[in-house]
Every structure is written in structure tokens, then in C-alpha cells.
Amino acid sequence: MHNRSSIIRMSHYRNAVLRLKAMNFVRVFSDNLADAAGVTAVQVRKDFSIFGITGSRRGGYKVDELIEKFNGILGKDELQKFVIIGVGNLGRALLHYPFEKHGIKIVAGFDIDTGKHNRDSKVPVLPIEDLTEFIEREKIELAVITTPDYAAQKMLDFMIPAGIRGVLNFTPVCLRGPKGVVINNISLVSELENIIYFVNVAENASDEE
Amino acid sequence: MHNRSSIIRMSHYRNAVLRLKAMNFVRVFSDNLADAAGVTAVQVRKDFSIFGITGSRRGGYKVDELIEKFNGILGKDELQKFVIIGVGNLGRALLHYPFEKHGIKIVAGFDIDTGKHNRDSKVPVLPIEDLTEFIEREKIELAVITTPDYAAQKMLDFMIPAGIRGVLNFTPVCLRGPKGVVINNISLVSELENIIYFVNVAENASDEE
DNA sequence: TAGATTGTTAATCGATTAACAATC
DNA sequence: TAGATTGTTAATCGATTAACAATC
Known part of the structure; x- marks a missing residue:
């Protein structure tokens, strides 16, 4: 429904x-x-x-x-704050994506790579060690996971006790969480494969005309 | 089915x-x-x-x-070549996303902004004026649209006569194309709003316990 | 043979569509 | 009133699930 x-x-x-x-x-x-x-x-x-x-x-x-x-x-009554876990190509793009006009704010990125840390950036990139404290202090409930696939489940398990209750997962692994935690998966590869499949189907269908 | x-x-x-x-x-x-x-x-x-x-x-x-x-x-029998239209934050991230191991190659990005053009990059970024010729010469049938929303439909209409038959659209507008052209839409804002909605529902459901 | 697993047919469930009544 | 549009109930369609036969 x-x-x-x-x-x-x-x-x-x-x-x-x-x-x-x-x-x-x-x-x-x-x-x-x-x-x-x-x-x-x-x-x-x-x-x-x-x-x-x-x-x-x-x-x-x-x-x-x-x-x-x-x-x-859609929850526009209050500002919806997200953190981004994993600041690679995709994570960095999302850090700077213009979500503000939709009442959504990316408040910080987190990464293990010290080379990516930057506390003074408009959207700071912080070490993973700071994640729990940050989430609890700022009362963050929402996260986007853009880590490499092998790290995703571990990061999720780590975030949930700190208070994360909704996650958008961009890694191709299907994440598991306790009941009550909302997890949606988007796999970029799957999306492209979807297009590829239906273009091929369309092609073969027209061959048969 | x-x-x-x-x-x-x-x-x-x-x-x-x-x-x-x-x-x-x-x-x-x-x-x-x-x-x-x-x-x-x-x-x-x-x-x-x-x-x-x-x-x-x-x-x-x-x-x-x-x-x-x-x-x-899923079409892995041959290399699937995509172009990316609009090299902003998201487009740039996708240009460098590791799709190769899945038999998918991003062959070029296109943008109107001359400041973004770079013919010598590993994945070149070219002016929109080169798009038609490039698509025809390289026989590209697949594209990802990461332009601003107002430009998306125009770009699609422009690409289809050149041979594009499948598109992944990241803008929030619902694109239209002729029959036989496959168009899938992913809206990042909608995805986040989806998480927000279900987290709120879960919250209210647990309130009632 | 007994047990485990596949694969198909039928039943259920849920979402979309059709039909139409309500009313501005 | 006639025409256009909403909103609901019923019908259809399609996808998932259940049940179970086949067989390794």
C-alpha cells in the first residue's frame, strides 16, 4: 500500500x-x-x-x-541530516550534491584514509574513529554507504548501535540489519546492466519483425 | 516476467x-x-x-x-560502451567508477563547459558539439545523463537520432523517448526521501507499541 | 532407500487499471 | 444542465509464495 x-x-x-x-x-x-x-x-x-x-x-x-x-x-518538516561513509569518487560527489533545497543536508563524510580528512571543508571529512561520537552528538539517524563492498556490512554493524536507522547502500552487496533499520540498495552496475538487458531485448524483438 | x-x-x-x-x-x-x-x-x-x-x-x-x-x-559477451552526458560532481564520479571488471566501459564524457574539456584524459571529456559524430563513429548505443535537470530532455532528444538506444537518467525529470529507447530514471533525492519516509514510519510504528 | 534439492503448477497476494458514481 | 474532474469500488493483471512432484 x-x-x-x-x-x-x-x-x-x-x-x-x-x-x-x-x-x-x-x-x-x-x-x-x-x-x-x-x-x-x-x-x-x-x-x-x-x-x-x-x-x-x-x-x-x-x-x-x-x-x-x-x-x-516526505519528512520536510525538519532538516534531514545524513552522513556519508566512504569518500571515494561517488562519496565525494554526493558530499557536494545540491540536496539542500530538498531539506536534506549532508553533514559530514567519513573515511579511513587520512589523506581524505579535512575538518575545515564546508562538509568536513572525518576519520571513522570519530563516527560514533559524531552520530550520537549530532543525533544523526541517516547514512549513505559508498565504501568498497568488503567494508560495507562492517560499517553498517558499527553505525547501528550509535543510532543510525536508515541507510542508502551503493555497494553491490546486500546489507543486513536488525528489524526497524531501513536499508535500501542501489547498485550502479545493476542499473547499467538493466539498461543493457532491455536494449538487447528491444534489439532482438525488432529483429523478429 | x-x-x-x-x-x-x-x-x-x-x-x-x-x-x-x-x-x-x-x-x-x-x-x-x-x-x-x-x-x-x-x-x-x-x-x-x-x-x-x-x-x-x-x-x-x-x-x-x-x-x-x-x-x-546481462550482455557480457561484448564490451558495453557508455558515454556520460554532463560532467558535474556525479558525472565525474561515474567517469572514474570501476565498471571495467563488469564488462562496462565509460568511453567519454561530454559537457558544454569548456573548462571541463580534456581530450587527453584517460576518459576524455569532450564538447557537446562532438557528441553526434563520436556516437556514430564509435557506435555507442548507451548513455548516462547527469546534466542539470533543465538540460536532460534536450540532450536526450539530441542523442537519439545519433543512435543512443538506452539511457540511465540521474536527473529528477521523467524523460520521454520514442518506443524502442530504454530509459531508466534514478533520482538521488527520491532515494533519500524513500529512506526518510520509511524511517519515519518505523519510528511512528514503534511509538504505538 | 531416505534425504535433500530442484523445478513446476496452483494459490495467494498486492498493485494497477477499469468502471462508474459523486459533485463541482 | 452539461461537461469535466475527482475518488472509490470492483476487476484485472502480474509477481510472489506455497505446495508438491520429480530426481539425484
Whole structure:
């Protein structure tokens, strides 16, 4: 019901509405959001119904009300602070990715490599030894793991007692955590392999015409 | 049947088997792969059945045969070449991400910013003006889009006539392309919002205990 | 043979879509 | 009122799970 896909769609709807607001839209229809999010209008209304978002028949949805609702659902009521574990190519990119306008702040990166440490950077990069204390002091509950694969599970096990409760894992290993800890995996290689597979399928399908 | 999720699982199975091979496993059971990929053994066997992968009753699956099969499905028979459109923080990270061992090669990055151009780098960064010619000459069919959101659709429309047939889109806008062109979207913001949502749900659920 | 594992068919579950009533 | 749009209930579709037969 409130599954991963529906939350991802909510996020897309929010994004679309923000852009429409920037274009001075006051109301939007399910059709508009469907177009912007690449789904059907029925899907939009069904999603809204599940999350208790109502509009007015004939008049669509008020942009400002929608944004309010989305913000509530997606946790924009308070700043969401993340740490990044492993400051390699990908970790460094995420350290500087513009998440601020979405109410998300990367507060620090952590790495074992002393060459990467930098306390004075806008987003500091700190030694792993400081991680527990930092998480507890700053009350961080969210983390992104961009370490090499062999280090990922160890780092997760280390962070959870300190208070981490949600993790986005970019390593290709499937991480395990206790119940109550949210762990999502994105594997860049798998994503590329997915594209490759469906391009090949499309190719072979057209061969048969 | 052969949907996105099943291909992502195939990719995870392949990854798991490669690690088991490195540990000198000769045979694996559906249970082993299930553990490594975080799914059930029945799911593994069902997936295999759909993709025509068979083992031997009582004896599991031969590691080398599995790898062969996975390689066929996931397009490892030939080197898969990608270009990266937009060399910002994320694009640059992907330019140097170690995809080679998976039979995937990032052959070039493209950007409008002349300050980013570098023909002599290991993975060259070239001006957008060179894109069409490059794609046609090198027969590139795959691309990753890491431009700012406002540029993404324009770049896609520009690339498709040149021969691009599969795209991984990291911008938060939902891209459109003609039938036959595969477009997958990953939004980093949505992924983080997903974690945030489920951490909040878990929190509220435990409040009610 | 007994035990373990695969592989398939049927049942269940959940998500999407269709149909349509409500109402602005 | 007529037309357009929302919102809900029912139907469909597809994916996962259960049950179990096959067999090594």
C-alpha cells in the first residue's frame, strides 16, 4: 500500500508540483501530474487517495496544499541530516550534491584514509574513529554507504548501535540489519546492466519483425 | 516476467556467484544465492526457471555454468560502451567508477563547459558539439545523463537520432523517448526521501507499541 | 532407500487499471 | 444542465509464495 514505488512516485509528484508552482500554477489536475511523472492520471488519484490527499471535483488540487502534504509525507518538516561513509569518487560527489533545497543536508563524510580528512571543508571529512561520537552528538539517524563492498556490512554493524536507522547502500552487496533499520540498495552496475538487458531485448524483438 | 526487478536480481545473483567462485566454490544451491541476494530460495529457482537456467536436483548449480548464463543474459559477451552526458560532481564520479571488471566501459564524457574539456584524459571529456559524430563513429548505443535537470530532455532528444538506444537518467525529470529507447530514471533525492519516509514510519510504528 | 534439492503448477497476494458514481 | 474532474469500488493483471512432484 505505502510501498517503495508509491513513495518514489510521491517524490516525483512533489518535484513536478514545485516546478509548476515556479511557473505560477495555482491549481493542478491529476492529468498534469501524470504527464510530468510519467504515470496515468488514475494512478495519481489512487496514490493521493491512499495518502489522504483530496482535491476538489472539477477544480483539481491546490498547488500549495499539495506541497504541504508532500512535505509532510516526505519528512520536510525538519532538516534531514545524513552522513556519508566512504569518500571515494561517488562519496565525494554526493558530499557536494545540491540536496539542500530538498531539506536534506549532508553533514559530514567519513573515511579511513587520512589523506581524505579535512575538518575545515564546508562538509568536513572525518576519520571513522570519530563516527560514533559524531552520530550520537549530532543525533544523526541517516547514512549513505559508498565504501568498497568488503567494508560495507562492517560499517553498517558499527553505525547501528550509535543510532543510525536508515541507510542508502551503493555497494553491490546486500546489507543486513536488525528489524526497524531501513536499508535500501542501489547498485550502479545493476542499473547499467538493466539498461543493457532491455536494449538487447528491444534489439532482438525488432529483429523478429 | 522479465521485468526490471528480475533483471536486478539476476545482477545480484551474478555478483554473489562471482564472489563464491573467488572462494573456490564449484557448486552453489539456491539457498546460498538467496542468502547473498536477500531473497528466498524459491524466488531464486523461479527466476532461474524463467530464464532457462537449470541445475541438478540434489546437486545445485555449477558455478561456472551460472556465470556463463548470467553473462549471456546481462550482455557480457561484448564490451558495453557508455558515454556520460554532463560532467558535474556525479558525472565525474561515474567517469572514474570501476565498471571495467563488469564488462562496462565509460568511453567519454561530454559537457558544454569548456573548462571541463580534456581530450587527453584517460576518459576524455569532450564538447557537446562532438557528441553526434563520436556516437556514430564509435557506435555507442548507451548513455548516462547527469546534466542539470533543465538540460536532460534536450540532450536526450539530441542523442537519439545519433543512435543512443538506452539511457540511465540521474536527473529528477521523467524523460520521454520514442518506443524502442530504454530509459531508466534514478533520482538521488527520491532515494533519500524513500529512506526518510520509511524511517519515519518505523519510528511512528514503534511509538504505538 | 531416505534425504535433500530442484523445478513446476496452483494459490495467494498486492498493485494497477477499469468502471462508474459523486459533485463541482 | 452539461461537461469535466475527482475518488472509490470492483476487476484485472502480474509477481510472489506455497505446495508438491520429480530426481539425484
